Amino acid sequence: xxxxxxxxxxxxxxxxxxxxxxxxxxxxxxxxxxxxxxxxxxxxxxxxxxxxxxxxxxxxxxxxxxxxxxxxxxxxxxxxxxxxxxxxxxxxxxxxxxxxxxxxxxxxxxxxxxxxxxxxxxxxxxxxxxxxxxxxxxxxxxxxxxxxxxxxxxxxxxxxxxxxxxxxxxxxxxxxxxxxxxxxxxxxxxxxxxxxxxxxxxxxxxxxxxxxxxx
Amino acid sequence: xxxxxxxxxxxxxxxxxxxxxxxxxxxxxxxxxxxxxxxxxxxxxxxxxxxxxxxxxxxxxxxxxxxxxxxxxxxxxxxxxxxxxxxxxxxxxxxxxxxxxxxxxxxxxxxxxxxxxxxxxxxxxxxxxxxxxxxxxxxxxxxxxxxxxxxxxxxx
Numbered sequence: 044x045x046x047x048x049x050x051x052x053x054x055x056x057x058x059x060x061x062x063x064x065x066x067x068x069x070x071x072x073x074x075x076x077x078x079x080x081x082x083x084x085x086x087x088x089x090x091x092x093x094x095x096x097x098x099x100x101x102x103x104x105x106x107x108x109x110x111x112x113x114x115x116x117x118x119x120x121x122x123x124x125x126x127x128x129x130x131x132x133x134x135x136x137x138x139x140x141x142x143x144x145x146x147x148x149x150x151x152x153x154x155x156x157x158x159x160x161x162x163x164x165x166x167x168x169x170x171x172x173x174x175x176x177x178x179x180x181x182x183x184x185x186x187x188x189x190x191x192x193x194x195x196x197x198x199x200x201x202x203x204x205x206x207x208x209x210x211x212x213x214x215x216x217x218x219x220x221x222x223x224x225x226x227x228x229x230x231x232x233x234x235x236x237x238x239x240x241x242x243x244x245x246x247x248x249x250x251x252x253x254x255x256x257x258x
Numbered sequence: 259x260x261x262x263x264x265x266x267x268x269x270x271x272x273x274x275x276x277x278x279x280x281x282x283x284x285x286x287x288x289x290x291x292x293x294x295x296x297x298x299x300x301x302x303x304x305x306x307x308x309x310x311x312x313x314x315x316x317x318x319x320x321x322x323x324x325x326x327x328x329x330x331x332x333x334x335x336x337x338x339x340x341x342x343x344x345x346x347x348x349x350x351x352x353x354x355x356x357x358x359x360x361x362x363x364x365x366x367x368x369x370x371x372x373x374x375x376x377x378x379x380x381x382x383x384x385x386x387x388x389x390x391x392x393x394x395x396x397x398x399x400x401x402x403x404x405x406x407x408x409x410x411x412x413x414x
Contacts, residue, residue: 067369110298110330144300180389181371199370202358205330212358234361234370236328236353239301239390 067178068186070231072194074100076176080248081136081166084153091173094164095192096132099222101215102186104179106137107155108146109238112183114204119183120159122200122216129223133163138174139182140243147241169249171242181237187218187228195221196228199235270327270334270352275363278326278351283382287322289405292364292376294353296328297336301391302373307344309375312397319405325350328372377404 068075077092091102103119105112112119119135127133141148149167156165168174177186187196196218201210218228243249273281282290293309295302313323325348329337334352341350353360361370364384368374371389377400379385385404388396 108298110296110333114330180369184369199358202356204357209356211356233358234368236357236361236370236372238296238299239371239373241300 067180068194068197070194070197074102074186074188074192074194076173079173079176080169081134081173082149082169082249083164083166084149084156085164087164089164089166091134091136094132094134095188096127096130096190098130098190098225099195099219100132100188100192101126101134101219102177102188103133103135104138104174104177104182104184104186104240105135106139106144106147106182106238107151108139108144109182111181111204111235111237115183115200116155116159118200118207120161122219123161123163126219126223127163129219131219131223135161135163135165136168136173137166137182138168138171138179139241140171141249142243143241167249170247171240172245174240174242175245179240181239183237184235185215187215187222189222189227190225196231198233202233204236270338270350272354273326273351274353274355275360278324278360279363279382281351282324282378285322285324286380288320288380289401290322290324290378290382291401292324292326292378294326294328294372294374294376296333296372297340298329298333299372303340305373305391306340306346308394309397310344310346310348312394312401315398316401316405319401321401321405323348327352329353379404380406 074091078090081089081091083089094100105119123133123135137147137152139147152165183200185198185200186194189195198214200215202212203210214230214233221228282292291313295306297303313321327337327350329352357370361368365376365387368387368389373391374389375387375392376384377386386400
């Protein structure tokens with residue numbers, strides 16, 4: 044009898060584990076991974092803690108290869124360029140392993156930043172541990188923190204990747220407006236379709252080499 | 259002239275979230291597996307043949323498979339080519355319309371990450387879901403756990 048109950052409980056635990064995706068940050072959580080190593084496309088070694096803004100911070104997981112990133116690209120760049128001037132720290136982060144997705148290496152990232160006029164830092168998560176700390180799942184995926192460093196918005200750029208003219212809800216822009224004004228965003232979390240992250244294996248750190256440095 | 263490497267012409271039927279859910283419910287299958295994928299998504303491409311294999315094992319027990327491509331219009335031709343290349347003739351939908359209502363109609367807690375796998379019972383209620391690539395054993399275990407048990411024939 045006891046053995047049956049034990050087996051039933053074990054099966055239930057296994058089923059629950061099977062059903063639940065990895066845990067992500069939730070509203071109110073502090074920004075994690077502030078000391079993890081990042082490498083900017085301009086060659087600087089930075090941490091996300093150094094990139095916070097006085098009114099808030101936008102951390103946007105993105106990449107080069109993903110069609111959803113391409114669809115949202117111009118809107119994402121415009122938001123980053125605009126709100127960094129309004130006291131929001133802005134950092135775009137690519138956590139993908141270029142050994143698995145060569146298009147997500149730093150050279151294509153530099154070209155992407157140049158082509159789309161990024162005037163904020165675009166960085167490599169050189170261990171992919173920042174993405175793990177956030178519980179990030181796909182690109183693009185936005186995390187917006189308030190001035191105190193607590194998560195106030197997570198998720199979509201807007202409600203239509205493919206057709207900018209058909210967008211009805213500009214979720215991230217609305218959240219950025221609120222945070223820049225010292226208010227809480229009207230919506231805290233909105234899902235969006237995206238490309239599953241292809242992270243480096245745990246424990247691997249791609250060494251940070253400034254541009255032009257020989258290995 | 260068709261050759262062994264010519265892709266099979268595959269039609270992708272446009273569908274939004276509410277209509278997809280209605281289609282799932284209209285099937286009245288004991289268990290419906292909705293699998294969402296995209297041609298540009300490496301784990302999706304890796305997993306798709308295994309999903310088909312798991313369904314082939316389970317379809318005799320009443321499991322219905324609904325494939326849904328989340329490709330954007332510019333990548334739909336690649337999706338069609340991929341289906342042809344791996345020999346999938348199964349009816350396949352392609353997601354239409356805004357993302358957020360699509361996600362919320364199908365599985366409110368799904369982050370939108372692809373691939374995603376959603377299981378619905380005969381009444382069309384979501385009974386299990388996951389996002390990301392899973393093993394064949396995960397699929398087999400979920401199907402075994404979720405398929406309704408046959409009614410006992412009577413008291414011993």
